[in-house]
Amino acid sequence: MELSVSSDDRGQMILIAAIGLAILLTLLALTLNTAVFGEIHAAESGESLQAERGAVQYQYSVDRGVSGLLVELNRDHDEYEALERELDDAITAWSDLSGAEQIRDGERTNASLERVTFETHMVQDEPRAFTDRAENTEWVIAEDVSEVREFEMDVHEEELVETSDCSGVGGCFSLRVEGSDGASWELFVYDNGGVTVTIELASGDNETYGPAGTSAQIDVTEGIFDVDGAEEAFTTFLDDDLEAPYTLTYTNADNAEGTYGLTVDGKIVEETIADDERYDVDESPKISARIVAADVRVRYASADLTYETEMEVVPGETDD
Amino acid sequence: MTDRGVSSVVSYVLVLGIVALLTSTLVVGFAPFVTNQQHETVHATLQVLGNDIAGDIQSADRLVTEAGDDGTVELRSRLPDRVGGSTYEIEVLNRTGEIEHAGYHYDIELRSTEPETTATVRVRTNQPLKGEPTVLEGGTLKIERSHGGGETKLVIQNV
Numbered sequence: 001m002e003l004s005v006s007s008d009d010r011g012q013m014i015l016i017a018a019i020g021l022a023i024l025l026t027l028l029a030l031t032l033n034t035a036v037f038g039e040i041h042a043a044e045s046g047e048s049l050q051a052e053r054g055a056v057q058y059q060y061s062v063d064r065g066v067s068g069l070l071v072e073l074n075r076d077h078d079e080y081e082a083l084e085r086e087l088d089d090a091i092t093a094w095s096d097l098s099g100a101e102q103i104r105d106g107e108r109t110n111a112s113l114e115r116v117t118f119e120t121h122m123v124q125d126e127p128r129a130f131t132d133r134a135e136n137t138e139w140v141i142a143e144d145v146s147e148v149r150e151f152e153m154d155v156h157e158e159e160l161v162e163t164s165d166c167s168g169v170g171g172c173f174s175l176r177v178e179g180s181d182g183a184s185w186e187l188f189v190y191d192n193g194g195v196t197v198t199i200e201l202a203s204g205d206n207e208t209y210g211p212a213g214t215s216a217q218i219d220v221t222e223g224i225f226d227v228d229g230a231e232e233a234f235t236t237f238l239d240d241d242l243e244a245p246y247t248l249t250y251t252n253a254d255n256a257e258g259t260y261g262l263t264v265d266g267k268i269v270e271e272t273i274a275d276d277e278r279y280d281v282d283e284s285p286k287i288s289a290r291i292v293a294a295d296v297r298v299r300y301a302s303a304d305l306t307y308e309t310e311m312e313v314v315p316g317e318t319d320d
Numbered sequence: 321m322t323d324r325g326v327s328s329v330v331s332y333v334l335v336l337g338i339v340a341l342l343t344s345t346l347v348v349g350f351a352p353f354v355t356n357q358q359h360e361t362v363h364a365t366l367q368v369l370g371n372d373i374a375g376d377i378q379s380a381d382r383l384v385t386e387a388g389d390d391g392t393v394e395l396r397s398r399l400p401d402r403v404g405g406s407t408y409e410i411e412v413l414n415r416t417g418e419i420e421h422a423g424y425h426y427d428i429e430l431r432s433t434e435p436e437t438t439a440t441v442r443v444r445t446n447q448p449l450k451g452e453p454t455v456l457e458g459g460t461l462k463i464e465r466s467h468g469g470g471e472t473k474l475v476i477q478n479v
Contacts, residue, residue: 013332017339024343028350049394052379056386079350304398309391 015244017309051135051305054107058098058300062111065094070291070315078275078281080118080267080289087294088113092283108301115309117293120268123261124284129159129255130173130260132285137254139278144180144245148238151220157213160191161255174258175220176249179242187220189256197225199234202241207234215258251306260285265292291315359435360405366430369399370441373410373428373461373476380463380474381445387465389472396479397461406434408458412451412476415442424448429457448473 012066017269035315044280056088069090077083078149095111122141124130132139143146155173166172166188190196194211197218201207212227219226237246268287269276279287293312376397383393401407413427426449428441443449448471456478466475 011473013335017335019359020339020343024346028354048376048379048397051395055383059386093407261360302397305391306394308393311388 002034003079010241020320035268039218044299048304049254051302054105054302055300055305058102058109059298059309059311061098062296062298064292065313066091066111066296068311070294070313074290074315078288079270079272080269083118083289083291084113084116087116091296100287106302108299110299112297114295114297116295117292119263119265119292120287121263121283121290122268122287124259124286125261126284127156127258128284130250130256130258132253133283134277135185135254136278138249138251139253141248141250141262141278142264142268143247145248145266145268147265148221148244148246148248149260149263149265150258153218153220153244153258154215155189155195155218156215157167157191157195159255160189160195161252161258162191164191164192171252171255173253174251176199177237177242178247178249179237179286180245181243183240183241185216186244187239189216189218194279201235209234220262236315244306321423325352342427355435358404360435362406362432362435363388363437363439364433365403366437366439367441368410369403369408369458370428370430370439372399373397374441374464376461377426377428377449377474377476380465381447384447384465384472384474390464392454393463393465395463397463399458399460401459403432403433403458406432408432410451410456410458410461411454413451414449414457445474449476450474 003082028259066087071087073083073090077086090110091113095109097110099109113212120142131137153175161171163172166174172188172190174186174188176184179202183227185202186200188200189200192211194213195216195217196208196210196212198209199207208225209225209232212225215225218224220237223234223239225232225234243291267289269279272288273279273281273289279285281288293314295310296313297306297310321385358472376395380393380395383395384391387393388457411429411431413429415425415427419425424445425428426443426445428443430439431437431440447465450473452475456476460479462479464477466473466474467476
């Protein structure tokens with residue numbers, strides 16, 4: 001048996017030693033690998049922050065989009081139904097378009113209209129009797145409205161009943177506001193040597209202002225009777241003991257001439273404005289519907305986040 | 321000639337002996353260092369994970385505030401099942417009563433078993449927070465808004 005060691009055989013020993021050391025160092029590296037993992041994980045964190053940002057950004061973009069849509073639709077449409085239908089269609093179209101973009105980033109999004117809040121603006125902007133479109137002299141301007149805003153009238157003297165006391169004669173023009181509790185507040189306008197107003201409060205007490213000149217401006221909601229620039233303050237139905245919702249009625253409307261304008265919450269006609277005998281869309285007295293708020297449901301889903309909320313969008317107003 | 325054969329065997333034994341001696345010295349010398357390093361690394365990783373959970377809780381908390389009363393929020397926090405080859409537990413401890421500042425305060429405690437170490441991260445939220453069950457296992461977590469018991473709260477669960 002040849003036991004001599006040649007120079008070639010010594011290489012094997014170095015190889016074995018090298019492999020041994022390599023295995024040792026690998027094991028050492030594996031043990032220390034947790035440190036490397038920690039670093040990698042720390043660098044990768046922040047995905048949820050990105051998802052949160054995505055959801056909030058989408059919500060804001062819905063807010064901005066719908067808010068802009070509302071401004072445009074309120075300008076282009078007068079009827080309640082048309083406004084709601086157009087808004088619904090526009091939101092669906094916007095949501096589909098935006099959703100197709102978002103899906104490329106692995107985000108599913110959707111926005112849909114839940115409900116709308118209407119406001120109705122009624123106006124008679126050319127001087128005429130305070131009758132409705134069908135020339136009714138006693139008619140309900142608005143029924144069961146939760147809020148009345150900016151009710152102003154400009155009354156001319158010509159058609160007013162000439163009297164010194166409206167309780168004595170039956171023909172004075174009046175605006176009666178009835179609360180849900182049955183209490184009523186009434187404003188009479190008559191000619192007592194000039195435009196004069198008497199307010200009959202729910203308590204039965206009376207307040208009289210005037211006479212003013214040949215015409216007078218009455219701010220029904222602010223309680224200001226403008227007599228040639230000198231303002232007199234009266235008790236409004238909002239300050240009286242009346243509970244909302246209110247019903248507003250004109251009586252003897254042919255005994256007053258002038259203009260008026262008011263804004264109330266909600267819908268005030270059952271069907272379409274065109275079918276309502278009291279108002280018209282183009283001719284005085286006319287009403288125009290507006291959407292003052294839209295409740296929109298927003299959904300956002302990414303790999304790590306599911307987010308859903310219902311938010312109120314107000315035209316021309318954004319959160320950011 | 322037979323003497324030369326003996327010398328090569330001796331040479332082999334000597335080389336192997338020296339290699340074995342070096343290797344064992346290396347292992348014995350490095351062992352405490354490795355153990356210590358592993359302990360620190362696991363602790364640091366648990367702290368990173370704790371901060372991750374805290375960040376995700378705050379994200380969910382902000383979204384719940386943004387979503388309002390009838391919103392839905394479900395956020396997944398993707399964490400590893402093991403740290404340094406060891407499983408770990410997560411516990412949410414209520415510290416609200418101990419801190420004067422507004423809001424709800426919690427300690428998120430992460431405990432690993434091998435090596436035995438604990439990392440604690442404090443988080444402040446606007447909604448109450450609850451772990452279901454109280455002690456969670458490491459791995460992917462789900463942070464969800466819950467209306468249970470008439471109270472809006474954030475619930476953390478294992479997925």
